[in-house]
Amino acid sequence: MNAIATASSLSLPIFCRTSKLDTKRGLKGKFGVFAVFGEELEKKNSWGTIFDVEDPRLKVPLSKGKTLDVFQALEVARQDIQYCDWRARQDVLTIMLLHEKVVEVLNPLAREYKSIGTMKKDLAELQDELAEAHRQVHISETRVSTALDKLAYMEELVNDRLLQDRSTAEVDETSSSPSTSEKSVRTERRRKPRKRLNVSGPVQSYHPNLKNFWYPVAFSADLKDDTMIPMECFEEPWVIFRGKDGKPGCVQNTCAHRACPLHLGSVNEGRIQCPYHGWEYTTDGKCEKMPSTRMLNIKIKSVPCFEKEGMIWIWPGNDPPTATLPSLLPPSGFVVHAEIVMELPVEHGLLLDNLLDLAHAPFTHTSTFAKGWSVPSFVNFLTPASGLQGYWDPYPIDMEFRPPCMVLSTIGISKPGKLEGQSTKECATHLHQLHVCLPSSKHKTRLLYRMSLDFAPLLKHVPFMQHLWRHFAEQVLNEDLRLVLGQQERMNNGANVWNVPVTYDKLGIRYRLWRDALENGAKQLPFNT
Ligand code: FES
Numbered sequence: 459m460n461a462i463a464t465a466s467s468l469s470l471p472i473f474c475r476t477s478k479l480d481t482k483r484g485l486k487g488k489f490g491v492f493a494v495f496g497e498e499l500e501k502k503n504s505w506g507t508i509f510d511v512e513d514p515r516l517k518v519p520l521s522k523g524k525t526l527d528v529f530q531a532l533e534v535a536r537q538d539i540q541y542c543d544w545r546a547r548q549d550v551l552t553i554m555l556l557h558e559k560v561v562e563v564l565n566p567l568a569r570e571y572k573s574i575g576t577m578k579k580d581l582a583e584l585q586d587e588l589a590e591a592h593r594q595v596h597i598s599e600t601r602v603s604t605a606l607d608k609l610a611y612m613e614e615l616v617n618d619r620l621l622q623d624r625s626t627a628e629v630d631e632t633s634s635s636p637s638t639s640e641k642s643v644r645t646e647r648r649r650k651p652r653k654r655l656n657v658s659g660p661v662q663s664y665h666p667n668l669k670n671f672w673y674p675v676a677f678s679a680d681l682k683d684d685t686m687i688p689m690e691c692f693e694e695p696w697v698i699f700r701g702k703d704g705k706p707g708c709v710q711n712t713c714a715h716r717a718c719p720l721h722l723g724s725v726n727e728g729r730i731q732c733p734y735h736g737w738e739y740t741t742d743g744k745c746e747k748m749p750s751t752r753m754l755n756i757k758i759k760s761v762p763c764f765e766k767e768g769m770i771w772i773w774p775g776n777d778p779p780t781a782t783l784p785s786l787l788p789p790s791g792f793v794v795h796a797e798i799v800m801e802l803p804v805e806h807g808l809l810l811d812n813l814l815d816l817a818h819a820p821f822t823h824t825s826t827f828a829k830g831w832s833v834p835s836f837v838n839f840l841t842p843a844s845g846l847q848g849y850w851d852p853y854p855i856d857m858e859f860r861p862p863c864m865v866l867s868t869i870g871i872s873k874p875g876k877l878e879g880q881s882t883k884e885c886a887t888h889l890h891q892l893h894v895c896l897p898s899s900k901h902k903t904r905l906l907y908r909m910s911l912d913f914a915p916l917l918k919h920v921p922f923m924q925h926l927w928r929h930f931a932e933q934v935l936n937e938d939l940r941l942v943l944g945q946q947e948r949m950n951n952g953a954n955v956w957n958v959p960v961t962y963d964k965l966g967i968r969y970r971l972w973r974d975a976l977e978n979g980a981k982q983l984p985f986n987t
């Protein structure tokens with residue numbers, strides 16, 4: 459997003475100032491009311507401070523058709539708000555004066571001087587004017603709401619730009635030692651147009667900062683007392699199993715003796731047994747049995763591991779783990795219908811980029827959930843509450859990026875295939891999705907997918923339903939996967955996968971800004987994370 463794009467996207471529809479219809483109505487209201495009720499206005503001295511506001515249009519140069527920089531565009535939006543304020547005051551004044559006129563017409567003293575016919579005619583005219591005035595108030599309400607939306611949107615764009623500038627500046631600062639001459643060079647550099655987000659080249663080793671989080675690695679339901687779940691996380695092989703007390707543990711999936719994969723063995727009385735020579739390890743990695751030889755004091759690597767809300771979590775980082783684990787449950791009223799795990803051959807950042815984007819749906823998911831969707835004239839992701847959480851316009855879909863690698867979304871469903879044009883709140887039924895993109899290795903992601911519904915609770919008891927959900931999830935992912943694999947190949951060969959970001963790329967860009975800041979050791983992470 460650059461300043462010109464920002465300004466031009468905001469400057470063109472300067473709604474009320476250039477609207478013929480509104481100008482007409484405004485003038486009609488003004489002259490109609492003031493000409494007829496000029497004297498009444500004089501009497502309303504006590505209201506003077508409220509209504510005696512100058513029409514801001516008289517001071518503002520027309521900006522229609524001009525391309526504005528971001529600060530000019532902000533000024534225009536501020537003037538729009540001023541106009542809305544002035545307009546609203548005029549609307550209220552009109553209604554007040556019309557009401558007074560009605561009272562006057564109905565005044566018993568006035569009635570003595572007027573025929574019933576004249577009074578009826580006066581009242582009918584006043585009724586028309588009142589109806590028009592009420593209509594005008596509704597238009598003003600809509601206008602205010604649009605102006606506020608526009609202002610909030612601009613604020614976000616400006617914040618995005620500032621964030622990107624800041625992140626560029628931080629990279630500059632960490633990559634060179636400070637000196638007076640370099641400082642001035644840096645200051646100069648900051649004045650230049652900002653750098654683009656660059657995600658290109660072979661995937662680098664994972665930054666240690668990215669490991670200092672709780673990561674969900676498996677669903678509780680998949681981990682029985684005597685089963686093991688092998689998985690990779692940050693390029694290391696791990697295996698999860700339950701100890702004697704039923705609590706899960708996560709140890710390296712490599713035997714200390716001769717590096718045999720432990721998950722090929724078995725779990726006996728809460729210990730994992732290597733299939734090669736039978737060494738047995740507890741959930742904290744201690745070797746407690748070494749058959750056929752003298753016992754040695756051996757311990758393999760283990761990481762903090764906990765179970766919460768149906769998921770197994772590990773802390774792969776070197777920093778001490780935080781005391782609380784996040785919650786990823788759907789809102790109350792939802793029932794979990796499917797929990798699916800998939801190993802995908804793409805880097806987790808690329809998969810997150812894909813999941814945080816909805817604009818691709820009518821082009822990519824033409825055989826599945828977006829079949830028959832029309833292509834909207836404008837797609838936007840709005841974030842009124844926090845920087846990483848918001849809703850898609852024009853789709854009834856709320857979405858959130860939850861650091862370090864989660865995407866939560868709620869999809870409003872009215873009729874199958876009819877998603878457009880409503881907010882999730884207006885929909886009676888919803889589907890909630892959780893995607894966890896665990897960084898397995900530079901080219902592999904372990905995807906944990908959980909799907910919940912706030913309707914049809916009995917569906918989960920229908921035989922084979924799990925298989926159907928899995929089939930559907932795989933179909934959707936396959937539509938994405940062939941594209942993301944192509945991106946990965948090009949990225950490895952030097953292409954920037956964030957070469958030309960546009961408005962609807964906001965959430966993906968914000969994820970990348972967050973990750974850049976984390977990996978550059980920023981003291982304060984963006985978006986209050
Ligand atoms: S390799 Fe595991 S016990 Fe020998």
Ligand SMILES: [Fe+2]
Pocket residue numbers: 812818819822823938
């Ligand atoms: Fe997709």
